[in-house]
Amino acid sequence: MHLEVKNKPSGVKIKPSTVTGMGAIPQKKGVSFRVWAPFAEEVYVTGTFNKWSKDAHILCPEKNGYWSALVPEAKAGDEYKYVIHREGKELLKNDPYARQISGKTKNGVIYQSNFDWGKDKFTIPDYNDLVIYELHIGTFSPERDGKHGTLDGVRKKLPYLKQLGVNAIELMPLWHFPTTNSWGYNSNNPFAVEETYGGNEALKQLVKEAHATGIAVILDVAYNHFGPDELDLWQFDGWSENNRGGIYFYNDWRSWTPWGENRPDYGRGEVRQFLRDNAIMWLEDFRVDGLRFDATGFIHTVRGNHHDTSTHIPDGWSLLQWINEEVRKLFPKRITIAEDLQINEWITKPTGAGGAGFLAQWDAAFVHPLRAAVINIDDKNRDMGSIKNLLYHRYNDDAFQRVIYSESHDEVANGHARIPYEIDVKDSGGFFAKKRSALAAGFVFTTPGIPMIFNGQELLEDEWFRDDVAIDWEKLESFRGINRLYRDLIHLRRNTAGQTAGLTGQHIHVNHVDYDNKFITFHRWKESGPGDDVMVVANFSNQSFKNYALGVPKLGMWRVRFNSDWKGYSENFDNFPTIDTEAQPEPLHGMPLRALLDMGPYSLAILSQDRKSTAKR
DSSP, X not given: OXXXXXXXXXXOEEOOOOSOSSEEEEETTEEEEEEEOTTOXXXXXXXXXXXXXXXXXXXXXXXXXXXXXXXXXXXXXXXXXXXXXXXXXXXXXXXXXXXXXXXXXXXXXXXXXXXXXXXXXXXXXXXXXXXXXXXXXXXXXXXXXXXXXXXXXXXXXXXXXXXXXXXXXXXXXXXXXXXXXXXXXXXXXXXXXXXXXXXXXXXXXXXXXXHHHTOEEXXXXXXXXXXXXXXXXXXXXXXOSTTSOOTTBOOSGGGOBTTBSOOBOTTSHHHHHHHHHHHHHHHHTSOOSEEEETTTHHHHBSXXXXXXXXXXXXHHHHHHHHHHHHHHHHOTTOEEEEOOOSOOGGGGSOGGGTSOOOSEEEOHHHHHHHHHHHHXXXXXXXXXXXXXXXXXXXXXTBGGGEEEOSOOTTTTSTTOOOHHHHHOSSOTTSHXXXXXHHHXXXXXXXXXSEEEEETTGGGTOOSOOOTTSOOOTTHHHHTXXXXXXXXXXXXXXXXXXXXXXXXXXXXXXXXXXXXTTTEXXXXXXXXXXXXXXXXXXXXXXXXXXXXXXXXXXXXXXXXXXXXXXXXXXXXXXXXXXXXXXXXXXXXXXXXXXEEEEEEOTTEEEEEEOOOOOOOOO
């Protein structure tokens, strides 16, 4: 039986809404409102539909601290907030589930969409074919005052991204944040798309057109903290303990995060539902193809260290499991990626085995030794053993459970910078910066894993990432050769010409490491054979080599598909004659045959054999 509440000012009796779901949900005869405020004494909804009256529309109490009502006067497009009464105080709060926040007034907006998805039935590419481009909307393609990029700006760059060869873009968080510029991790209204980026419809249009272009869209979400600024969730209904965050947050020692004492309470069923609903909304309503979870170490532990069992948060681990299980059940072809960075295979183990259930994770075991190797100023200090190890590393015997990269938003900020700038602060567009950053890029695209590049990396962007400094697209002209280098690597990695299938495979054998001369060679294959077997040769020293002998797996001619020293990539490269080479019947480095190759300084070469023709004669 419905409870009835007599509205004090008008005498109108209002029943709880019979519409399921949280927040403001437009109906034929008004709008259904529902909010969770267990310590409130009364809750009203106010907005443009009642001239911001604070007592015209009272919500009815439901079980477990929920309040709801169907308000006939309200409609889509109206602005609104909740008025919450507790212990003589009146709180004016935005709806935690608000699907839109006005960029001007910062009020919630009743949102309803009739977006036409057309014939969109896109499916994310297979993980062994996936190449991700991580981007920050505000700086990727600026359209406002040269600073603020938009979702439409990203959409207009889709042809460029397609030509580059990437088939997935990963958007840094785009939910509403209170500051002018932001990385996106300080959300105060996580269900609303940031209006300065273009809002909900712009995101849907980007996803729709990306899909039509053959590009998947992965969205970054951060459930390790909210805020801390202008955070309506904070002490939402007036209750808290220890002067902490109230119903949406831990109110004890577990509240601590590097971003304030604002960790969500993963043990409260309503908060767990809130976070689950948010994840599913992006996949369902916006049709994104995957989610990348920020800093998951701060979800399942307090201090981000899974080795310290005293700070584990079991409720955080079970939350990650639940969300991943929900995604697998509802959207089995979508991907979830964790940024855990603790080299923890349990992150990508199935939930049935006790794992967190992610399908991939960012791999600290790759990025850190690779950056150290190319940034180090002295050749003798390059650790070839760590390079060998990063090639072999994987999780649960699956190379495609790791996302590998040399630059990301974290790796090029927070005290770090772009690789060219780290190599040569005075000349980040010079010979050494270009050569060794290209060497790093070569490893990103030839090592087993899901490769990723970051926001202008292919334009040789320098210094460090800032949310108020846009990508300099003029570098597309000045570093056109470097851009082509990335394009060539991506197409080889994806085997678009049909001659490098091995780069899409699980298999690798590092057959030679020259610790003195800083030289390494490795064999990649998927099923083996011409057009499949790939040999990668890398020189981590500032010396060239003539007739360097390397082991190869098959007789015949080995074609050089890529040479990072080619002058077409930069006029000041050496253009060392790294050319096709014939295998000789003499074993070497554990391989049945050998071949001779010339290599320039700080260079990487990719070789394979021509695929046999299947044409009928």
